[in-house]
Amino acid sequence: MASRFIVLGLVIATCSFALASDPILLNGFSCKGSKMAQPTDFSFSGLHIPGNTSNPIGSRVTPVTVTQIPGLITLGISMVRLDFAPWENNLITKVLQKGDVFVFPKGLVHFQRNTGYGYTVAIAALSSQNPGVITIANTVFGSNPAIANDLLAKSFQPDTKTIDWIQSKF
Numbered sequence: 708m709a710s711r712f713i714v715l716g717l718v719i720a721t722c723s724f725a726l727a728s729d730p731i732l733l734n735g736f737s738c739k740g741s742k743m744a745q746p747t748d749f750s751f752s753g754l755h756i757p758g759n760t761s762n763p764i765g766s767r768v769t770p771v772t773v774t775q776i777p778g779l780i781t782l783g784i785s786m787v788r789l790d791f792a793p794w795e796n797n798l799i800t801k802v803l804q805k806g807d808v809f810v811f812p813k814g815l816v817h818f819q820r821n822t823g824y825g826y827t828v829a830i831a832a833l834s835s836q837n838p839g840v841i842t843i844a845n846t847v848f849g850s851n852p853a854i855a856n857d858l859l860a861k862s863f864q865p866d867t868k869t870i871d872w873i874q875s876k877f
């Protein structure tokens with residue numbers, strides 16, 4: 708309860724100059740005056756609902772960022788729910804148990820994989836109101852226009868036909 712009031716107070720303080728005038732954009736997001744703010748500007752429902760993992764990467768991100776909660780504007784924080792479908796092949800390197808926390812420093816290349824047999828879920832906190840994500844494979848092999856196949860062949864060491872084949876998947 709207390710933290711909710713703190714959040715509300717911060718947003719009103721940040722946006723108070725917008726009172727009775729046109730909406731002001733901050734970082735590309737609209738800053739409402741305190742008289743226009745609604746309870747829904749500060750809340751999100753549905754983080755308990757599993758994301759649909761029926762897709763080629765077998766996982767789903769449910770974001771709760773400034774797009775979903777306008778009141779996160781300028782607060783420099785957000786969170787996501789991560790759902791992972793079970794994998795059939797099981798390569799165990801480091802397994803987190805229920806309740807464990809793991810930190811990925813900003814910009815660190817990382818992967819997550821469900822090493823169990825059932826569905827699993829993680830909640831992540833992110834140090835931005837509007838975090839970005841760069842999926843390495845999509846970025847490297849699915850860019851538009853494409854990165855030249857001979858350049859990728861040199862970087863990753865297969866022949867250019869293999870690169871063409873990988874690129875065709877993205």
Ligand SMILES: *[C@@H]1O[C@H](CO)[C@@H](O)[C@H](O)[C@H]1NC(C)=O
Nearest residue numbers: 757758759760761762763767
């Ligand atoms: C999950 O996504 C798949 C593929 O898009 C779709 O066929 C399926 O109906 C979805 N399931 C639910 C429960 O939304």
